[in-house]
Amino acid sequence: MTGSKSGGKNASGQYIIGKKYPHDSAKQHVSGRAIYIDDIREMRGCLHVAPGYGAETCGDIITMDLSAVIASKGVVCVLTAKDIPGVNDCSPVMGDDPIFAENTINFHGQVMFAVVAKTRDEARRAAKYAKIEIKPRVPMITAADGRAKDASVFPHYSFTSGKADAAIENAALNLSEDMVMGGQEHFYLEGQIAMAIPKDEGEMLVCSSTQHPSEVQHLVAKMLKINDAAVVCECRRMGGAFGGKESQAAQWAAIAALAAHVTGRPAKMRLDRDDDMMLTGKRHDFDCQWSVGFDQKGVIAGVKVNYDSRCGVSADLSLGVNDRSMFHTDNAYFYPEYDIGSHRVKTNTVSNTAFRGFGGPQGVLFAERMMQGIAIKTGRDALDVRSDNYYRDDKQTTPYGMEITDNIIADIMGQLEQSSDYRARRIAVDGFNKKNKYLKKGLALTPVKFGISFTLKHLNQAGALVHVYSDGSVQINHGGTEMGQGLYLKVAQIVAEEFGIDLAQVKITATVTDKVPNATPTAASCGSDLNGKAAQAAVVKIKGRMALLAAKMQNVDVKDVVFRDNIVVAGGREIKFADLAKLAFLERVSLSATGFYATPNITWNRDLKTGQPFLYFAYGASCSEVIIDTLTGEMKVLRVDILHDVGKSINPAIDKGQIEGGFTQGMGWLTTEELVYDDEGRLATHAPSTYKIPTAFDMPEDFRVNIYRSLGNQADVIHKSKAVGEPPVMLGISVFCAIFDAVASCKAGAIPKLNAPATPEAILKAIKSL
């Protein structure tokens, strides 16, 4: 740990929790000394692997002539499905993602073989020499193509009260609308990579940039037909992941391991950026249609919405992703009657996957876009329509039957309405729009409510391993992975706080499957909730043993032993923590312990659609003001105000980073980031030259981000904090709604057809639609 004297207590009597420590790797990051997989010193004889695939989208493989590949300079061997001793699969659950295609390919970029060569350059060049003949089939590219053929990766699923149609029909006003929500490329800066090192007796060490080392371990073992126990997967840090390395890291790890297995030499596989973007899954894009009935004030009587979700070629994580879209279709609003349906459409495109928010953003975008429509139809300010529809009073039951008990929507929105000066700015925006012919401004203030927990119950568990050494230093390991979100630091803070020692005394170590087994993916924003509690549990065990020793020595009750400021106080006597550790060793007391945590109160039953899928909700609000050019569709974000709920923050600097970064990523999804497929279903935007994530200039000119003053999470979560990884993505939806507002200002009373992302082209098209 870097520079961190514990300093003074906070209001809750804590020394380490709630302080703005810099990221534990910050100094390594800025000096180029943080080691990512590709920076690990290669062992002598390390080989390099590149993927091979064809030009077609889908069809039967007639011939695959690899003789020129094998003959190419530097090539050691070429791998195909035939080389796999075990199971040719790298899917998370369903067994439907072959590592190498056999007989048929089902999307463009599906890997058919891999080249193993002495250098990466030689492997990449050789892969181009394959002669592949495919008998093509007509691909299903869009969700509509898939729907037309009734193709799906999972059956249709719905939440329905049974009376939505009637409620909509009988309402004073109603609307039927639709929109397209584009997908999103993760664009983690560190691309997919794994290095496999063969060990004794067929064992395999796999260094993988993965959010889910246990799954990589399991899939490699299954592929090599060896026990899980013979495979170790390690990940010190990822250069970004955002969900894109939850299931998508496995294929490359498996191929690297296969290369190592076949050759007996270390083997590394790092995808080129273009391959990475073509060959790995993205955020699901949705075709969304809805009807809504409401009264003159816009209070909703009933909602009926359908999502056609492009899942791609296989199941991957699409069950959970699309369920989460449904769980967030309400966002912050009470729907008396509802019919929420989700088609999980199969297409001949790369299998879409987890992406920060995991389907939630699409659900929330629907809700907020619907509110904008209702506001126009009723002639009211969209904020007033929203406010009249919040979960409130006795209206706290979600469409999936869970009661909301921690509702702060009205409070957080009200506070931001004040601090952002929303009402005055609304008047100013309207005034500007009256005066200006070509430029129009838009304003929107939108809420976020996001459910925290994996909706798949068994994933809500974590393990940790804590060692105290006889010099008093502490080593912490847990199943969570570090992708920049500061999880390692937060868990180290929790451990230091619990032991009453300086943060610098806590050594963070790489996530590795031989220290903590059977870990679940670091995902669903739960990393610190789960691993923090598990680590705390381990510390409590060791502390208990040390306290017992101290109590015995001083002849006091164990309850009276206090750990603080690097000392242990027992019966008025102080002993240095390090000295007590040494003493414990001499007295043969164990200074190592595992900790385990399983989230309580998760009772969701998907089949019965009953129970509680979430432990609690995280909330946020954001207000965006934009300006658009009605001649070109260009847009600039002028000001953004954010108020976000993190409960009691474990580290406000880390949390603020998550809020700002999440917002920016959400804004990018809905503005500049456009995935374009050609008529054959090949991704045309497969590099940063054509796929545009936000740059520093896209940051709002005026950006005011604050953390909501919270009394703390009312659920029993580590130090009353709340998850913060995913919810801020949906703060970016206020930018989309502000653009919508600006477009709508071009013609009073008309509802624009604006699709996401709101590129200049989409904006100009929406203006033309009025």
Place this chain on the structure above:
Amino acid sequence: MASDRIEFIRNGKVEILEGVKPTDTLLDYLRLKEANYGTKEGCNEGDCGACSVVLGREVDGEMHYRAVNSCIYFVGMLDGQELISVEDLSAKGEALHPVQAAMVKHHASQCGFCTPGFVMALFALYHGEDKPSRDGVAEQLAGNLCRCTGYRPIVDAAVEVCDDRMVDKFDERMQETAKLIANMPKQDLFIGNGKRFFAAPKSIISLAKLYQRHPEATIVAGGTDVGLWVTKRLMDLPKVIYIGNVSGLDHILEDDLCLNLGAAVTYSDAEIQIGNIDSDIADTLRRIGSKQVRASGTVGGNIANGSPIGDMPPILLALGASIILQKGNEERMLALGSFFIDYGKQNIEQGEFLKEIQIPKLKQNEYFRCYKISKRFDQDISAVMAAFQFTIIDGVIKSCRLAFGGMAATPKRAFATEHALKDMTLDEFAEGQVEEMLDQDFSPLSDMRASAEYRMLVSKNLLTKALTEISDEIDNIGVTSTRVVGNRAANWTGSSRL
């Protein structure tokens, strides 16, 4: 006798490299040869900035620093410069460089993978001439992508550290470094043999001779385009002639009427002079590629590669620019418009190279506008690039040049529309539908950047916008708000933020 090895400075010492291959990249040199893993590969095409390193050039006894993308920078081009990578800023055990310390203080790294690139971009900014504003920082960072932070803390760190600049070790040894470089050999560089080589001639005569002997060689100016042929298309380029060190291609000469640029002048070098022609051009220049790309990329390369989507050619066409081509000792001058023949086909003979670009400045009664339309403001290739120049006297359009990028297989003028506008009054334009004439000039394609419909519509709207703006300017009646960014956006916010 030409030199067969390159020399450069690193950590205050002269490094010598022999056997440099024609298209070895600087990134591979650092990571694979030197095992310096601080510099990262993010995209391998010069679009993310993770591989940014800083290069120093000696100018009058001082070092001038600029960030470049090492992934598409050929090692041979390093000759005669100082190389600084992230590891060099603070040796292990040394205190962090102020730029690094500011990044830590402001919590400006999360996953950390883009961070070394940002650090190097900020290091170049730190050694720049002026204290940057927040906008200046955003400009410096346009070529560095971060997916975690949302940039705010990085910009904060940059503004703070550049506001109170301390002397660093690079300042301290600057004179010494400059002297080492000044003493380096000045002869032509030729590494390899007649079949495979990297060559860097130092004079026009050497270049002309070499290219006549090897007319099939690839000429590289900044490498921001050619680099991708190597890293992405995996093309084998056996013969590379780098023209960045040719004396006689590096001049910027101007008088009241004309600006003449040598073919190897980079965008960064000529940014001010070109931008002075019109504020719209300054806006566009600031948005071409990124700081890293403009530090290497040249105006000449933007012309010579014949790309239909380069931003500068339409501007030059609208301004009525000419070029000079040379082969052996023969020169010829050509209106730029007749250089672009068709997609991938230019009016250039084998063995002929671009020598100079001549850009006429605006005269009285000439009005210029240009617009870069792209999905993202910074570092994005245009869907449409439109540049217009009108000669207007007494409210009558006497003549005009309307040039577009992204609308055809080459940068192209809209002759039918130009003809229709001739002798038309501004009032007649405002009341008519002349912009619809563009349908006769263009039938653009749909691609990942924009649909054909959008390209057509926005082109027409831009013509309307330009003449609306110019009409207001001539009438001096207060200007209609027509811009969301750039210098001419100033009238609605009072800010010139781009």
